[in-house]
Amino acid sequence: MKTIIVGAGEVGSFISQNLSRRGHSVTLIEKSAEGAGRVDAEQDVKVMCGNGSSASMLEDAGIASARNFVSLTSDDRTNLVACKVARELGKNLFTVARIHDQTYLDHSRVDYQDLFDVDFFLNPEMLCAVELAKAIRHPGRVAIEHFARGQIEVQNMAVSPRSKLIGQSLREMKINPRMRVGMVTRDGETMVARADSSLAAGDQLTVFGNPEAVSEFRRRVEPGETEGTVRVVLYGGSEIAISLIRLLKHPRFRVRVIEPDSHACEQLASRFPGLTVVHGDATSRRLLEEEQIDSVDYFVACTKEDEHNIMTCLQASKLGAAHVQLVINKPDYEDLLDDLRVSMGVASVVSPRQASVKELVRYLDRESVVELSSMSVRSTRLLEVAVSPESAAVDKKLMDLKLPEGCLLVALLRGVEANVPGAQDKIEKGDRVLLAVDEGSRQEVIRLLTRKG
Structure with missing residues (x-):
């Protein structure tokens, strides 16, 4: 399978290497001679130096016979234009554009994905936020899966003897249209749910749908098992933090952000009215003590500085934060992820590069x-x-x-x-x-x- 990649940055070169190992015939286009030379020396892929949104360059790269085209530069506009040009030149081509700016992800006025005819928008920061949100939204739950960047969630739940839904058919329950009961397991037998399926105490349900709709249905299935307030502190007002704030918009999540840059604090406060934003440096133990980190449920270090993330996670863990989550950006630290998780007592460690490869x-x-x-x-x-x-x-x-x-x-x-x-x-x-x-x-x-x- 032939795949053309534009951009040899950290994400592009990492994905190039992984796809090559998986049997793809990879051609990588990089405008920087230094970046192209580095990948050429390190990887067994075809490397070309030039403009990845140039029609002549794409023709030279063999776009006519390519199956996939992935533009992963740091510039959103370059990625969009490159995908559009590739679409004009290729046949049966699957196109991917890395998108950083939330403007292009907002379809309320213009559907940029449709406008530029791109099959898939890849946002590494959003993917990291989804991974972090899984544990925060559903600690200890089993079989939690996410599809389409967290838009569709799958949960397993058991029908409580106290549920008022017992004896009712699914047709009678007035279920939120944004969710489905997909499977029902009773006495060891599992079957696809039907409109006339009725529930009994002890039934195991597999439910699909919008996360909020699924959570609301869980409260009807398992009454009395209410989910309490979850206190979350984020260090760094990064794109990962912004995506995570959106995923934790339910009132039960009390989110605070610690950010050392005053201008970034102002932007966060204006973007998310009601969000608590603290101007300060979380590498300071005193600040963490003042913010009562020992009483928070989740502390997430998600700045772009890995050293700061590691130090603050160490501090938060020692101070008594219940769960600590760490974002690692640099490839130098990725090989140490498992060691960091064990030695630091970190609940989860995520990497934008690894999350991107997994999704792509x-x-x-x-x-x-x-x-x-x-x-x-x-x-x-x-x-x-x-x-x-x-x-x-x-x-x-x-x-x-x-x-x-x-x-x-x-x-x-x-x-x-x-x-x-x-x-x-x-x-x-x-x-x-x-x-x-x-x-x-x-x-x-x-x-x-x-x-x-």
């Missing part, structure tokens, strides 16, 4: 049908299926789609957006759908979505 590989290497084994149970499977352009399901509303018995469509992924679809929603070419399927219906639904109608 899912898109570049994934097959048309992927079984999500971590969420599959016995004879019931959770499948992610790419809808073929020739499929009979394309342009059909879900209400008109004749899914086999024992099959439930629980999520629809389109570009960077994901949702729990309703009966009026249509399947479009290029969509990926998430399905809970009984083993007996597996092949029939795969044929429906992937083969010519």
Whole structure:
């Protein structure tokens, strides 16, 4: 599989190396002669020095025969233009643009992804924030999965004997349309949920949907097991911190940010009214003591300075913070992640580069049908299926789609957006759908979505 990458920075060169090891034929374009020379000496990939958004350069790189095009420079506009030019020159090309500025991720006025015809926007900072938010939003929960950057969440929950939902069918429950009950396990038997499925005490449910909608449904399934206030302190007003603040917008999260730059403090305070922003340096033990770090549930060091992150995590851990999370930016420290986690008592360590590779590989290497084994149970499977352009399901509303018995469509992924679809929603070419399927219906639904109608 031929993949062209533009940009040999830390993320670009790391992804280039990983894709090459996975069998991709990689061509890397870098405008800096120094950067191009470094990668050429260190990696077994084809390296070209020049402008990755130039049509002639892309033609020389073999864009006509490429399967993937990934632009990972530090400049968003270069990445968008490069992907647009590549799209004009390539055939059946999957394009990825690294995007840093939240402006291009806001689709309220202009859909920049559609405007520049880019298949996937990659935001390493957002990916890190999603990883950090998993533990904060659901400490100790089992089988928590996230799809489409945290937009779709999967949770397992048990029906409490005190739940008022016992004896009701799913049709009667008035469930939030942004979520689905996908699977029900009772007495060791798991089945795909149906509209007439009723709940009994002790049932294990696998629920899919918007995180807030899923959390609200959990309170109905497990009454009395309320989630208390979670106190979170972030060190650094970085893009990772900003993304994490958005993911923790629920009132039960009390978030404070410590930021040493006064101008950055002002920007954070104006962007997030009601957010507590402390101007100070968290490497100071005195400041951490004044901020009562010993009583917080989560302390997250997410500045761009790894040394500061490591020092503050050490301090926070020794002062008694319940959980400490660390962001590592530099490749020099990545080999020490496991050692840091053990020696420092850090609950989780994340790296923008590693998070980017993990996400990107899912898109570049994934097959048309992927079984999500971590969420599959016995004879019931959770499948992610790419809808073929020739499929009979394309342009059909879900209400008109004749899914086999024992099959439930629980999520629809389109570009960077994901949702729990309703009966009026249509399947479009290029969509990926998430399905809970009984083993007996597996092949029939795969044929429906992937083969010519």
